[in-house]
Amino acid sequence: MFNEIIIIGRLASEPILRETPNGIKLATIVLDVERPYRNNLGLKDHDFISCVLWKGISASVMECCEIGSFLGVKGRLQSKTFESSDHQTTTIMEVKVEHVEFVDKYLLERK
Numbered sequence: 851m852f853n854e855i856i857i858i859g860r861l862a863s864e865p866i867l868r869e870t871p872n873g874i875k876l877a878t879i880v881l882d883v884e885r886p887y888r889n890n891l892g893l894k895d896h897d898f899i900s901c902v903l904w905k906g907i908s909a910s911v912m913e914c915c916e917i918g919s920f921l922g923v924k925g926r927l928q929s930k931t932f933e934s935s936d937h938q939t940t941t942i943m944e945v946k947v948e949h950v951e952f953v954d955k956y957l958l959e960r961k
Contacts, residue, residue, distance in 0.1 A: 865903075901945040
């Protein structure tokens, strides 16, 4: 079995920093990823993908990124199921990030 995902997109909102009961820091980010084709109106659609970053990776993103920053992430896709207050079961997919590349840095170096 193989579960690896690589995504390149822009930071859609401010990272949300949290801490586990054990004191481990984690951040949740949402990447705005443009689809490679145009819809029937001639516009490109976007996907907004939730990503979870742990420990040092979360600290780096919190320190170096702002809304609109261009990031590449590599990790694994994981499902998460929970029950809402009205007893509806919902499953979401999120990327558990293992590596981040700050793409903005490479774009600036090429100019």
